[in-house]
Amino acid sequence: MSRAFTKEQDDVPAGLVERPVSPHRNLVTQNGLRLIEAELARLQTELGQATASGDKASIAHVSRDLRYWTARRETAELNLADQDGDVIRFGMQVTVENEDGRQQSWMIVGEDEAEPSKGTVSHISPLAVALFGKSKGDLVTVNGRGLEIISFKAIN
Structure with missing residues (x-):
């Protein structure tokens, strides 16, 4: 050819x-x-x-x-989180405490924005999915680890 x-x-x-x-x-x-x-x-x-x-x-x-x-x-x-929301949704910063008493904070963001090493997780991650709809004091299990929700707030 x-x-x-x-x-x-x-x-x-x-x-x-x-x-x-x-x-x-x-x-x-x-x-x-x-x-x-x-x-x-x-x-x-x-x-x-x-x-x-x-x-x-x-x-x-x-x-x-x-x-x-x-x-x-x-x-x-x-998607803007409700400043007065009473449950965890997209666009919120969530602080959890693990079984050893150690606290960690995560912001639930979009897939392209997520960088777990910098404290941001995607809204489709197992952690975010487990947290959605929960409130302060609720317990969730992620990858076999128990976590208690300490606080959450909108990050807008």
């Missing part, structure tokens, strides 16, 4: 696949929405630079990420 009839993919990285988009509702906090918009702006700038330099590999990578974040922005559902 003549080379004229093949796609020009020589400069596109082999194995570059689309980033998977979660099938779950894309709930976001105000901060999560700001992070998505900042990432879109950064990627648009990066795409312009890659296009200007003619770097096809960078264009492919940035375009792929731009498609992902565009989809996440289009499906984002800003």
Whole structure:
């Protein structure tokens, strides 16, 4: 077959696949929405630079990420927690105490915003799912560990 009839993919990285988009509702906090918009702006700038330099590999990578974040922005559902809520919901900071008396606080946020090492967990995580609908003093079990809810508040 003549080379004229093949796609020009020589400069596109082999194995570059689309980033998977979660099938779950894309709930976001105000901060999560700001992070998505900042990432879109950064990627648009990066795409312009890659296009200007003619770097096809960078264009492919940035375009792929731009498609992902565009989809996440289009499906984002800003969800603000009720400041006077009497049960735990999305957008709340929750403090729990484990069986050893150690306390930990977690903010329940969107999937793209979650960083457990920084104290944020996704609303679809086992911890968040176990906490939803509970109140101060309630007990939950997550991964075989008993936790008592000490306090919670909206993080808006």
